[in-house]
Amino acid sequence: MIEDTKDNCHRKVFFCIVKAVKQFIDLCNNTVRRNISHTTAVKFLHARKFDVPRAVSLYEQHEQIRLKECLYNIDPDVEPLRSELQTGKFTILSARDSSGAAIALFTANKHSPLSVTHTTTLQGIVYQLDCALQDTETQKSGLIFIYDMSGSKYSNFDYDLSQKILTLLKGGYPARLKKVLIVTAPLWFKAPFKILRLFVREKLRERVFTVSVPTLSLHIPRKALPIHLGGTQDIDHATWLLYCRKSMTNREDELLANIGQPAINCNSVSDFSGDIITINNHITIGTPIVGTEQTTNGDCIHLGTELNENITVNGVSNSVTSPTSPINNKSSSTIATGTTLVASSAQSTPLTNGVCRGSSTGLTEFWSENPPSSASSGFSDDDSLAGQEGDPKTIEQIVHLVKERGRDGLFREYVEIKSRAPEGTFVHARMRNNLAKNRYTDVLCYDHSRVVLSREDGDDSDYINANFVDGYKQKNAYISTQGPLPKTSQDFWRMVWEQHCLVIVMTTRVMERGRVKCGQYWEPTENSSLEFGNFHVRTISIESNEEYTLSSLELKNIKTEEVRNISHWQFTSWPDYGVPSSAMAMLNFLQKVRDKQAQMVKALGDTWAGHTRGPPIVVHCSAGIGRTGTFITLDICISRLEDVGTADIRGTVEKIRSQRAFSIQMPDQYVFCHLALIEYAVSRGMLKSVDLEGFEEREDDSD
Template sequence: MAVALSPDQELATKAFLDALSETGAACVSRATAIKFLLARKFDVARAHTLWRQHEATRRREGLIKFEPFEDPLKSELETGKFTILPTRDATGAAIAVFTANKHFPALTTHQTTLQGVVYQLDVALQSVDTQRAGLVFIYDMTDSKYTNFDYELSQKILTMLKGGYPAKLKKVLIVTAPLWFKAPFRILRLFVREKLRERVHTVSAPQLGVHVPRASLPRQLGGHLEPDHSAWLEFCRNCYTNNLNTKLDVVIDDYVISNHIPHVKTQNGLIDAEVPCDMTSDRVARLDNGSDIMHISGDPPYTCDPSPLRHTHGYNGDMKAGHINSGDEDDIDLITRGTWSSGEASPGLSDEECGGGGAGEAPGALLARVRALGRRGLAAEYEDIRARPPAGTFHHAKLPSNLAKNRYTDVLCFDHSRVLLSQLDDDPSSDYINANYVDGYKQRNAFICTQGPLPKTFGDFWRMVWEQGSLVVVMTTRTVERGRVKCGQYWPAAPGQRAVHAGFAVSTEAVDVDDDYTVSHLLLTDLRTEQRRRVWHGQYTRWPDYGVPGGGRAAPVLRFLALVRRAQHRARQELGDAWAGHSRGPPIVVHCSAGIGRTGTFLTLDTCTSRLAAEGVVDVRGAVERIRQQRAHSIQMPDQYVFCHLALLEYAVMHGYLESADLSGFDEENEEESE
């Protein structure tokens, strides 16, 4: 399948080939040129540099001539220590797995191991979709010992992938890293560029299914897949033989690994990938997505299935007496990119794109607009937002086994952004909690928005806090309001008290009480391992349900918001080198009763004040619309939408962006009534 290029990309391809020709390089095909250009966003100079580094790496490591049907490479390939899965992650990236416990440095050379890796990567990279979407590299250290680890080999693989191989390395997931790996990991990360370093992280086995859909993972990594490595090697063999017979270089324009995205069928609300059948060989098949797939005679299609299940960040660290231990539970947040459409995995934004994107308006322009619209006009603007249908589905929340876990029958969580818990006892429904990831300002999945825990979900709530590595919990409701229970008492209220919920113990060490909020300093313990972590719990106590803080005054809320940010910053600093994710740290858990009204208001204020401080502009409507794409129905009432505008003006005055904000007449009827 030839790659369709824009006119500018065609010019870049010609320039790349001309530049290689001028250096006296051997004949390079157009397909190879495109592969290198795709890896560097069609920047000719950078692609040329990558090509030179790639050639140098191949020569230096003996990756020129391959003998895949003879030992030692034949035996190396058959170990299955490295393989390419027949699936993709939700962004469309190919998935490569290196199983550390199958590698024995004393029995194989670096050259042979690298040849086994590159031989398979070359085949995987024949797919145009892989060239475009990139590669996820999983380094599985489960059950591996120090004798399985080869520091120099790991450095060579990482160095090659970061700058000597024509594939976009989307992320590196190091699974179940043992304690002794911590020091080498710190050193290894120094060998990669800072931008790439953010994509190289350790993850625990339960959390891998959050980063990569379980439907795309093999069973040994907690997934649903049973890949056939022998079939993959046969596929590689046919590709290699075909390449030799046609006397082309590594990439053949008209041949790609099948990138058919299977139909998705729903069984009792659960989404399963349907395996395509009846794909005849020796022909080009026209698939549902309109792409042409060429299969080598006799080969079954090697499918790539971007599952619609959410893959997102996670952190699972261990803290004793306030310090992180680098053990098997270490799980570091990572950043991924994708493409967004309604109901898809998640908004495909980078950190830099989150919380911004819109033009925004300066505080003076915001003030003028608020004056012009008045309360009634802002309420009408909110009604326009609320009238739009939800941007996703709620299949998991509606499962019979999960319905009782929802506090309100009409407040459900999106499938595409829901937080997945680790499964317990192979029970598929045990991964459900009414909670969604929501982006913050220039931080993907900065927050977890959830409902006020029910007594039956206390254990799920603390399991989520533990597995996601959250160190700060924000509560914007009281447990009982107007005689109705709004949230369960899921933490001990008084210092010295201790409660146990489904394998987790929560102890309150101290409580600080203010007129507007109460801060509890908690110690969370995983009773299975006796590992502990401190959690800061802030409860804002003067925010009525379905409303805004008393008198509409924002100063106490803004002061509480600043307190939350300071607590998160301190917690992030205490993580030290154990944290390699976003500089703002793990997700902050925010909830009220339903997890949409006051919670959505809090998130809007945080995102908008952060953008105002960084860029000098705000976009309240854009922020609310983005939050609602990840947590349905966020900002529940018109008054909450209005309050966000007034609070931002108050923030602008407090911090010197405005001298004053005169809103006299704001609550009066607009003079120009519609007839």
């Protein structure tokens, strides 16, 4: 019974897809008066989730752009297109992302606007996209577009061409554009980027990100990326061009259609009477479909096979999924509700009386694009971290908890946290050529959240002992790192440059208790400078206070001659042992750091197109886990307390430790976070004075 129902469901979806193809072809023929092939029809229907009117609209706009930009009759053997293709500035990578999407790569530093026309460049792009879109997997899973600006200059940038490419991709090309990833965007690009975003519809705008090379792998698996972008793939553009030549490109399907290929007539079910109908080699009907395939109100009901489609026929949206297809590793079922079929990926119920039944959750989720990731170096507008997870408590509840548990109770709580095994691997940190880059052999860097340096000529490693750490409602708000070693100072400044960092927080002294805790990676005297590889670091001014030292630095990239200002904050009142006796010094310091970050982001004006709080703040002590973790924990908890009136100290520490292993190194630091948050609340009038006798700080050695 179940198998019969499945077969019937399959036949129904085949019928409705073919019906959609027929409607598309009829509408297009009436509008543009040209024969449309089945291959083209399915391509455009895929791009608009089988919504026939939207697919027709896409086709019409596509044809208009083709005519306007001279994108017909593309011949790859004719100059200047032949030379344009050989540059390799645009190519389709051989691997796909985890969702099956094809990956297109445009390398900006290979483009010379003065030596090639827009038409030639667009022809080279469309020629290759046409080839990529012959693949049904690309039609179903979509396309990711990488615009690599690494090593590019202003002379490589063509604003008008960029606008034309976006116009083509945003609504004039039959490919589902999943993401646009702009890699290593220089500061001068931020202003035109803001303007370009206005030309993109809002839904696509949410999928446009500016990212660094290190964070690109958070959007696309490393195994699918080329080596120079932090991946493992070799780019073989010559082989790809050969494939393009051999495949059906340049709209040969349209040429065949115009020669007179017959269209499928599906005015009634009897049209199929046992014939085998194949669309794009993967939709086939091989048995007669008997009886009506409509509901009582005349609208098709759909159940899917391998297609997870949301098909619209006659203006009625019908969600489709396979009763046997795994979704999120769980089976799915479907239920008919009127003319719309819906499914749940969370649970499955058996077929009853031959009808697929399940949850009432809509299937639109299966056609929605991947949610926008904020794994960029601060440029994404996405605030993906709600900050409400865990066990939030009001400040009054935190005071009660501290009084109730006492120091010993908080110590035990910290021991529970510390006893958990690390939540990641340390493969790169343990590689032979990276071991010497770790200040301490037992303080290593997680693989999954590490900051990955771009590789330069002669580099044998992209490793630095540093991890991205999320803030309150901000992805990658901090870079938690060790104090630079003399041999890693060059890497440190390269990281600051590549991540566009504005502020560095140092919570240690260079020397403590007769031991070197951090390298001298900047000059401690005014109007003096140091060089580290390709970076020139000049100290412009120094402001010394009782609790901290503020240095204004000028960071110059010797290769590009670009200069940036860096604000360096060294907290000096943390004692050699334990934690500060009063939290106010740290709290005041933290507030000044935040104010400076906001001031510097504001000064960037329209050149900053990212998160309102700016790029990551670099925070380090000696190992990058003790005082560093304490600073970050307090900043997150204070931000949350100010925003929603609650905080979760334990949850915050656990979250930080999942991104930077071993953060909050000592139990006293964990206790200090509680006491400091309470002191902050008192200072802001959130609490009246609180009696916390018995919490004088112990003098344990603490990083």
